[in-house]
Amino acid sequence: MSNARSDILGAVKAALQQAGGPQRADTTSVVSASKRLGDHRANLIPARGRLGVKARVDLFIREAEQASATVARVSGLSGLPREVARYLAKNNLPMTLKVAPGISEPAIPWTRETLLSVEEGRADGSESASVSRAFAGIAETGTLVMLSGPENPTTLNFLPPTHVVVVAASEIVGDYEETWNRLREKGQQGRFMPRAVNWITGPSRTADIEQTLLMGAHGPQRLHIVIVDEETPAP
């Protein structure tokens, strides 16, 4: 295989040199390419998300609903169990939940909601609903950003038919680029990417049969977003 590697890279170099574009005349382009990797400069960012806090959260809600998610707001994290119970009851869904370890007891008073049966951990396909915590919401398109890790297993995002996601109002940003910057600041230099970053915009869907749009193809059929207005540290 090492032969294949040098053959391919050799063929790439030869093709680019032969093409002789101004970009390959000397080594400046490699310098600028490596600078580009280090600078990770943003390209054009649409103006849509550049709003004040309140308008940004409103845009996030509008866009998420446009993508067929439902949205509720609670004033503090302690209000989450009641909202989840309300949502499940209203939709006639079983009152059982698998919650991400990062938002299990005692951080969230789940046991206060006596009708709910709550377990924590990853999903295995037997669950009817899950709750996990978003790293950010992106107002531009109503997109949630989920990070994998011991506190937030990826399977919770995809296996259960109902997915509830908690996001703080203060974590709702205008555009995708802001979340990359926040992620770089949060992580150690060089290894800031978790194993999986999942952008989620609405519930799972398909139009593969006669272009008929149907929800719940393989992932969740319902995506419910709970925005928490207070009790969260500012980013």
Added chain:
Amino acid sequence: MESTTAAFRENAAKALGDAKLRDALSKLADGFPARRREAMARLPEFEALRDAARDIKDHVLANLDFYLEAFEARVVEAGGTVHWCRTAAEARTAILRICKLAGAKTVTKGKSMIGEEIAINEHLEEHGIEPVETDLGEYIIQLRHEPPSHIIAPAIHLSKEQVADTFREKHRHLSPGRSLDEPRALLDEARNELRQKFIGADVGLTGANMLIAETGSIVLVTNEGNADLTYSLPRVHIVIASLEKVVPTLEDATTILRVLARSATGQEMSVYTTFCTGPKREGDLDGPEAFHVVLLDNGRTEMLGGDFHEMLRCIRCGACLNHCPIYKAIGGHAYGWVYSGPMGAVLIPGLIGLEEAGHLPNASTLCGKCEDVCPVRIPLPRMLRTWRQRQFEKRLTSSVSRSGLKFWSHLARRPWLYRLVADIAVATLAVLGRSRGRFRRLPLAGGWTKLRDLPAPEEGGTFISRYHRAGHGDGA
């Protein structure tokens, strides 16, 4: 995959006679283009974003070796492995070896055009491993042993009745009396069948919409969530991607994502966009233990720096298919190989040879709609013309059309001669057509007059001669 591209004329004739296919294609023509227009109208920066996306891809291609090496280094740092493969055969061997080392019996698959290109399913089956397509459309066509007929809607050519028949035939363990009249019932049945496969699979094989050099991440875009179950449940995740999929940074990937879904389905963003970086980390409760990236050349380095260089900018959104009058008339299967539409007509000759795929660049009216809608502004019509020119140079066209073209170019380069011949021809046609006013049949133009009449010219001569007579033009 075996190609039937050489039989394009027969394929196209068959497709045109297929009423069910025409129904299915008319739904496509109504759906995607209208939704794309709505999405564009909502985003004032859309045109500028297309320029930005094009510039990113141009920059990557001009520094492709640098970015590929950077990508590989980051994958290794994250605990993954990169397998470089020159040909489809090498990629098949690499994937099979990983599967065998993992003791795999079942491999779940996310939709991958490169997977189709290297015919990985057939290869795994031959070696006793069961590949299971998990994208709903891909699953349906896998059951029917058909290739995809559209990049992002692989089963677009089928009616729900055809899907129901396929499920009844293949899902024998289910009650024969069940109702499969509605798309919902079909989806639920496929979802249940595939749930078992997802959970039992040993290896998950996905493609990649992009590879990110900055972080060693691979990007997966789906609406169903099938790719996410494919990489997060099995022990091993294999990614297959061609060289040109690499982009520099997360910011560059983001810019391309802003034009991808809008161009493809008219969505603001696809439902699931995933950035995978290496295998499971310490403390993770889920995720694969091993992460492999199979990097495939398969003809890309030959396109690099040449007449078809810009084709390597393609992000596989399918917009050119959705807007192509030829694709909308015949569908994807007539093209006879993995890709179709304008991008297929440019790419396929480059990958399987002009001898085999020579009909495709000719299956175009050169209307230019494909270039108009391409999110990375690939000059597809120009490339189609370049292929036609190569055919002429390589003497692959018929001697009649070659001598016709030679005659034409001889005339076209001598204006006085051209005018003389045109004057004679128009005068002759005017005299011959005087009585009827039109021609039912003409020598050398049988293909044209078969379906319509040619109006006879009036007796005033050619446009140029009338123009001069009216006192315009040089010297008048």
